[in-house]
Amino acid sequence: MRKISLYIAASLDGYIARPTGDTSWLQDERYTIAGEDFGYNSFLKTIDTTLMGNHTYQDILGFEGPFPYQGKTNYVFSRSSHPDTEHVRFVQHEPVGFVQRLRQQTGPGIWLIGGSQLNTLFLNAKLIDEIILTCIPVILGDGIPLFAPGATETRLKLQESKSYQNGFVQLTYTPGA
Secondary structure (H helix, E strand, O other): OOOOEEEEEOOOEEEEEEOOOOOHHOOOOHHHOOOOOHHHHHHHHOOOEEEEHHHHHHHHHHOOOOOOOOOEEEEEOOOOOOOOOOOOOEEEEOHHHHHHHHHOOOOOEEEEOOOHHHHHHHHHHHOOOEEEEEEEEEOOOOOOOOOOOOOOOOOOEEEEEEEEEOOOOOEEEEEOO
């Protein structure tokens, strides 16, 4: 069975984006450490598939440069119909059943990119095998939470923690305490 990892960053108060979806606070130059990618490239080598909601996808399209997940199979969940693109396949039907079937296929890991509604849906369905959460030392005060209202209480077991000189703390959890 393929492992599904939620690899994500959040503010200290638990937001993954500002209320508008803006994530520019993650690119603050004060957080840059020369030669440090916080495990991102190593993580990318472990996956061949991404999952994201349409809002997250639209935010990613606003980034400068080419689509960042070229060479991966990218699924975008949307309630409305969209034509597939060169890099993305849109999924309109029920996400949990789709991902349960996807998980049964052979292959490397699957990255759940977000957003909060999809994170909550898959958490509640017990489809997240690992959470790699990088806590960013900023308090946004408001925004899009890591998990949407309705998330089921879930106990997690800390597998690893890393701290960085810029104040980032990266926590790796698996379900179950």
